[in-house]
Structures are given as structure tokens and as C-alpha cells.
Amino acid sequence: MSTATATHDDHHDHGPAKGLMRWVTTTNHKDIGTLYLLFALVMFFVGGAMAMVIRAELFQPGLQVVDPQFFNSMTTVHALVMIFGAVMPAFTGLANWLIPMMIGAPDMALPRMNNFSFWILPFAFSLLLSTFFMAGGGPAAGWTLYPPLSLQMGDGFPFMIFAIHLAGISSIMGSINIVVTILNMRAPGMTLMKMPLFVWTWLITAYLLIATMPVLAGAVTMLLTDKFAGTSFFSAAGGGDPVMYQHIFWFFGHPEVYILILPAFGIISAIVPTFARKPLFGYSSMVYATASIAFLSFIVWAHHMFTVGMPVVGELFFMYATMMIAVPTGVKVFNWVSTMWKGAMTFETPMLFAVGFIMMFTIGGFSGLMLAIAPADFQYHDTYFVVAHFHYVLVTGAIYSIMAATYYWLPKWTGNMYDEKLGKLHFWISTVSVNVLFFPQHFLGLAGMPRRIPDYSVQFTDWNVVSSIGGFVFGVSQLMFVWIIVKAIRGGEKASDQVWEGADGLEWTLPSPPPYHTFTEAPQVK
Amino acid sequence: MAHTNDHYYVPHGSHWPIVASVALTVGVVGAANWFNGNASGQAILYLGLAMVAFMMFGWFGTVINESLKGMYNEQVDRSFRQGMMWFIFSEVMFFAAFFGALFYARVLSVPWLLGEDLSTHQTLWSAFGENWPTNGPGNVGGDFQTIGAWGIPAINTLLLLTSGVTITLSHWALKANDKGKTVLWLIATVALGSVFLGFQAYEYVHAYSDLNLTLESGIYGSTFFMLTGFHGMHVTLGTIMLIVITIRAAKGHFSPEQHFAFEGVAWYWHFVDVVWLGLFIFVYVL
């Protein structure tokens, strides 16, 4: 009997525990979502600071600010921090906050594991960053960690490898939780083809993560044993092959770049219809396009290795397969544009970021297509053109979608409207500066400037100066983003439950801010 | 009772996850120091492992208690099942990386070194002429012999396949509510798994002391020991899991309807079984 009463209490709605331990022991999807998002924001600035060092060094030719070894560790750790510490946790945070509310679930399916997934991350990144203080410094072989170069790292090497293992464990568990939540926790009537696209894209992203993070774990484990246990996976003397590492790495690496963009597609597919006041054009084609992108992403990995020496059949196969990805990607862009077509549009900050995303992500998609042409890539590979490509898809793609999502759902999370004027200003300063920052890098790359080099030939000076100026402005203007978030958390105009006139979906039926526990009684979806 | 089951059980604050994070971190910091040759590394690693074990007892203990109290309804049970399946899928992909390395070496890189790709052969190691099994042109680790498939490995295959049958018999007994037979077949499964591990350990000793086949024997030794080694670790883990559910079955924790833990372990056991079949074919036979 006593147990029955104890469990009875558990079902009553009650608020969170008090103090710091609330955050350490929480199993609540909203708390954990908040933790993920704050962690990602902190990492965004840690990685951003490193980018500032990179741009300061490249402001002028010659060695100016830091020594080359440190410069290389800046590019390496900047990438690792931004990918695994900022973008992925931000998307996972959004998933935590939103998926249960969007599908009418009381929480994530496995709440304790959810806490575990988050709390590994601060430890993993402390390990990674601690390598800067060890003999030999931080990792400096590029985020792809190609051997034999990566094996020459100092004492930090095993710490870096284990940091990647821990971050991987975190994402695998986080993804298992998301898949199970989506497949098992939907409210009655919420059929698969009624799910918001953000839920769909995350379902497929989580599948990609579960399939590829273990492969990365295997690859870095082989690095570890090659260095410390005498194995010869990547050493030709022992019959292994350094190129084998690249294959295994990119088998993870290419799906990973889609992991970094699919949830963004979901976000944009939520925001555009709201501000165009029209339902999403081609919902089911969006779902199928996402699934085909996921499938194709497994068979294109060697487009990162065109210059490494591959049989011609391989070059051709990976070239055509890569180009095929542009088709479903094009379907998506077409659908977003068609959604806006003849819509009653307004341009609040989330919509500005969404439209900015569509335009600039498309630029990145086109430069990707150029890189996909194997003979052309012989020229572009390892130049700033590649850097320009992936920053268009990642900064003005993934990061812009995260900012759009923050502005869009912040009123729901906090109950307060953010400062619309400042939000718009943030968008415009960011958009102008980010193009000043990255667009000239196309020119630099086409002219032959290599990536990951602290010094350059003088003819590259002008565009590097421009790019660095854009970089500093972009970097500083992100402080506005923090300020706007802090302001909205602390107060401001109260948001209605609906928040946005044209918004559609279960999360908008909840109060703003939603109570600590939502949908303890499943809603009926028609 | 009906009341406890109509809601999805959402636990409140738990301190086990943070214990787990700290435990893992202590473990890897220890391992990293050990690799770097620091004297204290090993001790820190063992401390971390002990913390992991402590955490597992606590965390799983909590879950078992909640389960026995009837706090989990069918939907919670489904979450556990699906979670376990995806976890096993991730494990499959982990092994895929090492199988991929094996195939890549055998099908591509070693033949290239041998001359299928002329320029690689000529510029790198023109004297190299030894096909699989090989420790490479550098004869890394020195001359070695391999372990034949039709001795212990074949017996081990039979052992694991039989254990797949015994665990299924146990499952059938559980569904027929026959506790005695359930436990008996589980004990048989544990025994088969343990004998497998014993043989495997014997084989490693044999390889190291008689055949000069070591982890350092070039690409052959690397793939051989990493694949069989990770597999052996998984069999060890699976055996421990089997022992736990044997005890739980003996205590009467499982009913014919509700026994997720049993099934989760059984799936895991089948998974290590299938991986072994892959190993047997591609590492030993071919």
C-alpha cells in the first residue's frame, strides 16, 4: 500500500527542486534542454575566441600573433569545439525542449539517460581543452585527425581521443533517447506523417548518429592503439594504410555534416510557414527528401579524398553520388520558396534568419556542387574555397537555423518576448559581416591560398584583411545575441500562448512558459 | 495498482547519471595517464572502473526496484526494448569499423603494396611479396604463425551457437512459467560462455608464447587482436549480464509477460554470437 501512495505522489504536477542540484540531477526534458542550449552557447564563444585568434593571425602575411603550432591547434580545436560542442549540443537541446512538446509526450522516453547524455559533455570538453596545458599542446593535425600527423601529438593525445569517445557516447545515448521518444511516445492520433518536420528530421539525424558515431569511435581507437599498443592499422610498414583512416573517418564524417544540417532543415520548415501564414508546401516530399539525403550521405564519403589517390572508378562513383545529393536538397529549397510564394509574409527576427538561411545555405550548396566535380576539386581541395563552402553551410546554415530557432521559441520557453529591434539589428549586422567574412574566402581559394596555414603569400593580403575585419565584426556582434537572450529571460513583454499568429503545432497550445511537466495526460491529435 | 500503470513513469532527479559521468572521466583520465607512462595512471584507471561498477549497481538496482514495484507500464517497457535494440545497432556499427579495416587491408591496401598498384609497390616497398596473412613489408613484430580455424576456434563456434540455443530454451521455459528450467538453461548458457572465454584466453597465451602472434604483428596482428579482443570483452560483459539475470530469475523477478531484462540480455547474447560468426569466417577461415 505504501508504495502505491509513493508512486501516486509522483504523478502530481510539481515544480523543480531548488538550487544547483536541480540542474545536476534533473531528469526533466525542459531543464536538460536548457542545459544543452547554455552549454552550446558557452562553447560557441570558446570556439569563437579561437576563430578570432585565427583571423588575427591571418590579418597580415608573415607570422604575427601566434606561433604556427599554436595556430594549427586553433584551427583544429575551433572545429572540434564548434561541431561537437556547439552545433550538435544546440540541436540536441532543441530536440529535448521541443520534441516532447511537439508530439504530446510527458517527457523523453529515458529521462535518466537523458541527464547522463548531457552531463558527460562538460567533462569531455574539459578533457579536450585541458590538452592545451600539457606538454606538446593541443591537437594540431586538423579536426579530421589524419595519421601519421595526428600521432605526433604530445601528452594531450590520449586525452583528446578519450574526449572524443566521451562526446560520442553522449551523442549516441542522446540519439537513442530521441529515436525511442519519437517512435514510442507520440500522443494518440499523432501518426508519423503528421509529425512536424523538426521531429522527422531529428528522427533521421538520430539514426545517422547511432550509425556513424561508433565508426568514429572505432577510427580514433585505432589511432590510440597505433600510438600506444604497437598496432599497424595506419602504417604501410606493417601492411596498413594511412588512407584507410581517411576512409573510415569520412564514412563517419560525411553523414556527420548532414547531422549538422538536417535538424536545421526541420527548423526552417517550421518557421517559414508561420511567417508566410501558409502551410508548408510539399510536406511529404520534404520527408522523403530528408530520408534520401540520409541514405545518400552514406555513399559519398570519398568526395573528401579526391586528391588522395583513388582508382578512377572510385573518383567517378563518388563524384556522381555526391552530385545526386543536390537533388533532394534542391527539393527542400524549392519547397521553402514555394511556401513563401504568395504568402502573407512578415519579417520578424526568426523569419529573417530563416530567409537568410535559405539564401546563404544555397550558396554553400552550390560551392559544394563545384567541389563535387572531381577534376575541379583537384584544384580546390585544401584551399580556402573549401573553407568558404563549409562555413556557408555551417555558419549561415546550421548556426543561423539555431539562432532562428532561439528567437522563434524563446517566447515560448521564457514567457517573454525578446527585444524585436535588437533581434533585427543582430540579424543585419551578422548577415553583412558574415558575408564580408566568408565570401572573399572563395576568391582566396580559387586563387590558390591553402587552408590551415598561418602565413601566406603577399598577393592574398587584401582579401584576408577584408575577411578578418568581417570576422571581428561578426564575432563581436554575437554578444548581442547573448544580451537579447539574457534580457528575455529576465523579463519583457509577456508572450501569449500562441506567440506567433501563424504558428501551428502542439507546443503553441501550451502556456508560455509551459509548466514544468506538460502532457502528463496525452492530448488527442486529430 | 491500476493507478500506477496508466501513466508513463517519469523518474525524478537522479544522482546516478552524474556519478556515471564522473566515474567515466576518472577512468579515462587514469587510462590516458597510464598511456603517457605516468606511474599513477593505472591506479586512477582502476578507481574509475570501480566507480563505474558502483554506479552500475546503484543505477540498475534503482531500475530493478522500480520495476518490481510495478511502476513501469507497457509503454515504458517498449522504451527499454527499443532503446536496447538501438544500442545493439550502435555496437554493430562499432564492430563494422574494425571489419571495415580488415576488408580494406585484405582487399585493397595489401594487394596494392604487393604490386596491383604498380607505383605504390615500386616506390614504397618493391621487395614486398607476402600476401595475407602479413605483418607488412617491414616485417613488423617479426615472423609469426597464425591460429588455424579448425581447432579451438571451431569448437568455440559450436560453444557459442549452442549457447544461443540454451538461452532460447531458457526463454521458452520462462514463458511457460517454469522457473527451475529457466534458471537451469541460463546456468548452461553462462557455462558455455565461460568455457568460450577460457578457450579464448588459452589461445591468446598460445599465440603470444608459441606463435609470436601479437598485437604488434603488423596489420594481421592488429586486426586479429582488436577484433577478437573487442569481441571477447563483449562476451565477458554478456556473461556478467547473464549471471545477473540468472540470479534475478532465481529470485523470481520475471513473469511470463514482463521480463525485459531477460530479453535484452538474450538479444545482446545473440549479437555477440553473430559477431563471432563473422569473425570465424573472415578472421579464421578465409
Ligand code: HEM
Ligand atoms: C549540396 C550539398 C553538398 C555538396 C555537393 C558538398 C560537397 C563537398 C565536397 C566535395 C567537399 C570536399 C572538398 C574538399 O575537401 O576538397 C566538401 C567539404 C565539406 N563540406 Fe560539403 N557539400 C554539401 C553540403 C554540405 C553541408 C550541408 C555541410 C554541413 C552542414 C557540409 C560541410 C562540409 C564540410 C565541413 C567540409 C569540409 C571538411 C573538411 O575537409 O574539413 N557540406 N563538401
Ligand SMILES: [Cu+2]
Ligand atoms: Cu562530405
